[in-house]
Amino acid sequence: MGNIKKLDISAYLVIGPENTKGRPVATIIKEAVSAGFTCIQIRSKVASARELIQLTRQAAEVIEEAGKSDEVALLVNDRLDVVLAARSQGIKVDGIHVGQKDIPVKVCREYLGEDLIIGLSARADQLFDYIKTEDVSQLDYFGVGPLHETPTKPDCGIGEDGKVITRSIADITKVAELSSIPVVVGGGVKLADIPTLAKTGVDGFFVVSAVTEAENPKQAATNLVNAWNNYNSKTKTF
Template sequence: MDLRCYVVTGNQPAAKVVRVAERAAAGGAGVIQVRSKPIAAGRLLELVEQVAVAVAAANPATKVLVDDRVDVAAILMRRGLPVHGVHVGQSDIPVTAARELLGPDAIIGLTTGTAELIEKANRFAEVIDYVGAGPFRPTPTKDSGRPPIGVAGYPGLAALSRVPVVAIGDVQPGDVAKLAGTGIAGVAMVRAFMDSPDPGELAARVLADFEGGM
């Protein structure tokens, strides 16, 4: 799993979400997380399937994850769709239950953002594959209630965590090189990709900047 360029979809029309995911994957994005709130479960099921098929055709190495909905991921994985796991928050289904339902090969990510939450996540290091840590800065797409971490906060969190750390929370392309030097495994972006005229070019640039900043 390549976490360097991690794309999170936004609340946009399904056709645009699929197009952005497909182009980002073609540009080298390692992970596409389908997070299109608010959306009904049935529509989310259809959207994730469309994204998974498009992403697999564009870049079979890119992993597709579902935000929060372990049931949606389980259904599609059991149907043989190229869906690879879930990302869950602190108040969602526990990671142990998600692992029990999805099996040993699924990718499971967990939201964190403070040293206390990282230490809590460390207890499940054998269950989860990575943690998302945010917000990097205040973001209009998700109010976590946690203080912004900033570039200076990530080295400590990365050193503390027993699993790879992904920075999230209004991360912009200009932040990538600085964040890459903090010990994290990658950066997650929402608006930067959903608003980009060329998600494929942006993904390639994020990868290059991340490598250059390490």
């Protein structure tokens, strides 16, 4: 997986310039990494390709400065072009996260090779059938959500009827049992959710605003990591 020793999605931050209340993306990533976050995803629907490449460069530099380039995975959401351009410029980006309507996983794998990480947002509708039947041979992990409705991504979890399907703890526990690859859960996750979430058997949680919009992002990130580590029922490595 590039230079990542093993993929750790236990504490996963999704961030873009629209999420930070005007603060530098790189600063918040630095604080999250120092607090123990293990995976960073650059995601923006407003930034240009050039801006995304620059954000990816800054994130890679911050991770390297922390001495965690072989531990913390740096991913880009949706934009295979940005991943390829960043890598051609010598930026250490470790993979991509895609949704159902993005570039197909098979195409991502063809361009990125076997060593890079590919994560996929599992479909909200028919979730259990999907997790059981999807060909996971090209994938490294599933993203599942939302746990709650979230203003950060209002279309997250929309079913065929246009209504948002949120995930109960029972659903999440079942997904963890069914999935043959690691599962990370998010969508409106707050500190209060972590103890329950950590006991479901999933491999991690992802957050956006709980860290990126916090008054003190480093403290918020630290609290989330500590809560996960205190309550996590799983010591599985992969």
